[in-house]
Amino acid sequence: MSDYEIFDAxxxxxxxxxxxxxxxxxxxxxxxxxxxxxNVIIQPTWYSGHHTxxxxxxxxxxxxxxxxxxxxxxxxxxxxxxxxPSNTPAPYDKARFPNVTAxxxxxxxxxxxxxxxxxxxxxxxxxxxxxxxQTFHWGCLYPDMVERIVPTCGSAKCSRHNFVFLEGxxxxxxxxxxxxxxxxxxxxxxxxxxxxxxxxGWGFSQTFYRVEEDLKLGFSSLEDFLVAFWEGFFIHKDANxxxxxxxxxxxxxxxxxxxxxxxxxKALAGIKAKAIVMPGRTDLYFPPEDSExxxxxxxxxxxxxxxxxYGHFASSFxxxxxxxxxNEAIREIxxx
Numbered sequence: 591m592s593d594y595e596i597f598d599a600x601x602x603x604x605x606x607x608x609x610x611x612x613x614x615x616x617x618x619x620x621x622x623x624x625x626x627x628x629n630v631i632i633q634p635t636w637y638s639g640h641h642t643x644x645x646x647x648x649x650x651x652x653x654x655x656x657x658x659x660x661x662x663x664x665x666x667x668x669x670x671x672x673x674x675p676s677n678t679p680a681p682y683d684k685a686r687f688p689n690v691t692a693x694x695x696x697x698x699x700x701x702x703x704x705x706x707x708x709x710x711x712x713x714x715x716x717x718x719x720x721x722x723x724q725t726f727h728w729g730c731l732y733p734d735m736v737e738r739i740v741p742t743c744g745s746a747k748c749s750r751h752n753f754v755f756l757e758g759x760x761x762x763x764x765x766x767x768x769x770x771x772x773x774x775x776x777x778x779x780x781x782x783x784x785x786x787x788x789x790x791g792w793g794f795s796q797t798f799y800r801v802e803e804d805l806k807l808g809f810s811s812l813e814d815f816l817v818a819f820w821e822g823f824f825i826h827k828d829a830n831x832x833x834x835x836x837x838x839x840x841x842x843x844x845x846x847x848x849x850x851x852x853x854x855x856k857a858l859a860g861i862k863a864k865a866i867v868m869p870g871r872t873d874l875y876f877p878p879e880d881s882e883x884x885x886x887x888x889x890x891x892x893x894x895x896x897x898x899x900y901g902h903f904a905s906s907f908x909x910x911x912x913x914x915x916x917n918e919a920i921r922e923i924x925x926x
Contacts, residue, residue, distance in 0.1 A: 594618040594641055594671065597702045605847070608688035610678075615698050616671035617641070617664045620648050621656030627709050631661045634699065634717045634724035637835050638827055641665055644721070646907045653920035659713070664699045666720065668834035675772075675830035684830050685772025692720075692842045696727040714924060715863075716740040718905040719875075720835070723748075723842045726884075729861035730844045738923050739861070742868040742905035742916060743896070745876045746884050747843045747854055752875055755792055756840050762788045763829055772830050782829060786820040793820075795872035797899035807908065858887035864926060865891035866919045870904035894919055 599613040618641040623629065631654060633644055641663040648654045654661055665671040667690045675687035682688060703709045712735055715728040722744020729739045730746075745752070766781030768774055798804070804815035824832070845854035865888055869881040878895050885891045896904035896912055904912045 597706060599698055599701060602698060604688055604694050605691045606689045610673055610688060614673045615664055615702055617662060617702060620661040621659050623660040623707060628711055628713065629659045630709050630712050631659045632712055632715045633661060633663050634721040635666045635669060636719040636721045637839060638832060640669060640671055653917040664702060666835060667695050668831050668838065670828055670831050675834055676828040687830065687834055689837050692723050692727050692838055693847050696724050696731055700732060712736045714738045716920060718742045719744045720839055726844050729863045730857045733860055733862040736863045739863045739865045740868060740920055740923060743870050743873050743876055743902055745880050746858060748840050749880055753840050756836055758788050759785050760836055769829060778829050779825065782824050783821050786824045787816060790816055790820040792874045793902050795899045795901035797872060798901055855887045858884055859889060861888050864923060866894050866923050867891055868894050868896060868919060870896040870898055870901060872899050873902045875902050
């Protein structure tokens, strides 16, 4: 039995022109929607993640306390639970699955929130990595609906450097002959393992490896960390799903829609929500310099940096100090 629900959205015309027929958005809720419907928090998922992968942020000991808030976790298109290459019937199956943007994701999530729950105000949107990309989109696409945002270790637009990193990931995955242009019957496991090795050099900082933090986390050697953590992270995921979400990531841009006409700074200025933007000091994907530019163009935003050597994973459960820092920021903005 699945532990999530499905929003059947019908035929959805995507931003890049294709129609996603019988579109499905998987989601899970935590807590209870109050009578005023004003205790709503949305937390989108990240690259390759499912709702189960963000559940560690939800609990009585966390800022996202289900006793107080109604928390909705929508699964990103392409992640294997919502409409994806792996679960969509022909002709849009596998390599034919259409390109979807972060804007497509958030507009579908908005339909879920309004059509299923009748929600008109959102207290907070928060998310990590690609969840942060969707968080920024919520802020600019629905500025009169979203009261607060806390994007962590992510950006409002994929930078050119970030794009290049992802090209390396994509090249490693698709170099496996078993990939067969996306029409594989058996998983391209060599490509998935190679992809994981590329990721390993980017997910954590140089200091993380220098001080042998991987060993402190309980891995027996560097090779054990590369195999058990990184290869284990990707080996069971569908390659076409990963490539679909990678395209979404590379083409992430909150200005790329009819509201802002490609004007990135105008889109940032359109975010009315109170915001705490939280990059990681040593994040190799999303450096604080990029976040500084975003905050400088947002009307009601503060920059708050994870001073952590966990790199992109500063906004994860791995380091208790980072978890406490994130909870403090979210509790503060919710109380404001």
